[in-house]
Amino acid sequence: MSNLLQIEGLETGFETERGLIRAVDGVSFELQKGKTVGVVGESGCGKTVTAMSIVDLLPKPSGKVLGGRISLNGRELTGADQEVMQRVRGNEIGVIFQEPMAALNPVQRIGKQITEALILHKRIGKVAALKEAVKLLESVGIPSPERRVIEYPHQLSGGMRQRVMIAIALCCEPDLLIADEPTTALDVTVQAQILNLISKMQENIGMAVMLITHDLGVIAEQCDEVIVMYAGRIVERAPVLELFSNPLHAYTKGLLASIPRLDSERKTVLPTIPGQVAPIHEFVAGCRFCQRMKRSGKSIQERPDYLEIKPGHFVEQCPECTEEKND
Numbered sequence: 001m002s003n004l005l006q007i008e009g010l011e012t013g014f015e016t017e018r019g020l021i022r023a024v025d026g027v028s029f030e031l032q033k034g035k036t037v038g039v040v041g042e043s044g045c046g047k048t049v050t051a052m053s054i055v056d057l058l059p060k061p062s063g064k065v066l067g068g069r070i071s072l073n074g075r076e077l078t079g080a081d082q083e084v085m086q087r088v089r090g091n092e093i094g095v096i097f098q099e100p101m102a103a104l105n106p107v108q109r110i111g112k113q114i115t116e117a118l119i120l121h122k123r124i125g126k127v128a129a130l131k132e133a134v135k136l137l138e139s140v141g142i143p144s145p146e147r148r149v150i151e152y153p154h155q156l157s158g159g160m161r162q163r164v165m166i167a168i169a170l171c172c173e174p175d176l177l178i179a180d181e182p183t184t185a186l187d188v189t190v191q192a193q194i195l196n197l198i199s200k201m202q203e204n205i206g207m208a209v210m211l212i213t214h215d216l217g218v219i220a221e222q223c224d225e226v227i228v229m230y231a232g233r234i235v236e237r238a239p240v241l242e243l244f245s246n247p248l249h250a251y252t253k254g255l256l257a258s259i260p261r262l263d264s265e266r267k268t269v270l271p272t273i274p275g276q277v278a279p280i281h282e283f284v285a286g287c288r289f290c291q292r293m294k295r296s297g298k299s300i301q302e303r304p305d306y307l308e309i310k311p312g313h314f315v316e317q318c319p320e321c322t323e324e325k326n327d
């Protein structure tokens with residue numbers, strides 16, 4: 001099957017007062033039409049920066065794609081001009097940002113923000129667009145949508161703003177939805193409603209989803225495949241069941257061990273991953289999980305190979321962090 005999204009060796013950096021930092025350091029993956037890939041990893045590991053690199057929305061001028069290639073539907077996005085990227089965003093890629101306020105225009109009514117996108121991308125008239133906007137707000141669980149369309153973002157609660165942003169991201173039926181913690185600010189029933197809506201759109205229009213979340217329960221439920229990021233790199237990637245049942249990298253095992261289980265004793269202390277992620281400007285060239293474990297020697301000097309050890313199961317092959325046995 002051909003890939004909808006293909007990323008090869010993506011490197012993204014920021015110019016800071018301490019010099020250039022590399023927040024994403026050689027990330028490669030692909031995503032097929034209709035599929036969902038989950039991206040997990042602790043705070044600061046480069047999930048949002050990876051997403052923002054795809055849609056060319058890195059903070060300017062400090063953020064920059066330094067290397068690698070990104071293509072969508074076989075078309076190269078790296079180096080594409082602003083006009084092309086603007087058309088891609090909204091039309092081919094919908095984005096749900098981690099910070100809803102950053103994505104909404106504070107001085108424009110909710111309805112206008114949605115209808116503008118609809119008129120632009122679907123080429124429909126104003127009245128039809130407004131009707132569609134009300135329907136969309138309803139589908140993301142906003143009560144009294146007819147009233148809400150004439151309100152401004154500051155009149156809505158955080159959870160409602162997030163839902164408006166979801167409505168905008170979905171309104172043009174994109175080929176790819178990038179959802180960065182899409183349901184974090186929402187209560188569980190609304191969360192389930194939004195996730196169902198996304199799944200339904202995947203069935204109906206074959207939309208692919210890149211889902212960034214800290215919630216491994218959501219990952220288990222929604223995703224076909226999971227990418228585990230650590231310190232700017234992918235340390236493991238596998239089909240969802242394979243990852244949960246046969247994690248190979250010590251970091252993945254640590255993440256999975258820290259989820260509460262219904263069958264464990266109550267009040268047991270959940271294991272946490274020891275140590276802390278090194279400051280980004282101190283990242284070693286070699287295995288960064290070994291750096292966290294304060295190991296020395298060859299493993300922190302040379303970047304481990306990233307290999308596909310079973311169909312679809314990739315892992316950073318550090319001799320200290322990756323189990324030898326492959327089954």
Ligand SMILES: Nc1ncnc2c1ncn2[C@@H]1O[C@H](COP(=O)(O)OP(=O)(O)OP(=O)(O)O)[C@@H](O)[C@H]1O
Nearest residue numbers: 014023042043044045046047048049050059062280
């Ligand atoms: N504008 C910026 N300038 C400098 N460094 C940045 C900037 N934005 C992000 N970074 C750095 O890039 C790294 C990756 O950040 P990113 O936001 O991608 O993390 P994340 O995995 O999305 O974390 P979270 O789970 O907290 O959202 C972090 O070390 C962060 O400090």
Ligand SMILES: [Mg+2]
Nearest residue numbers: 047048049098
């Ligand atoms: Mg983030």
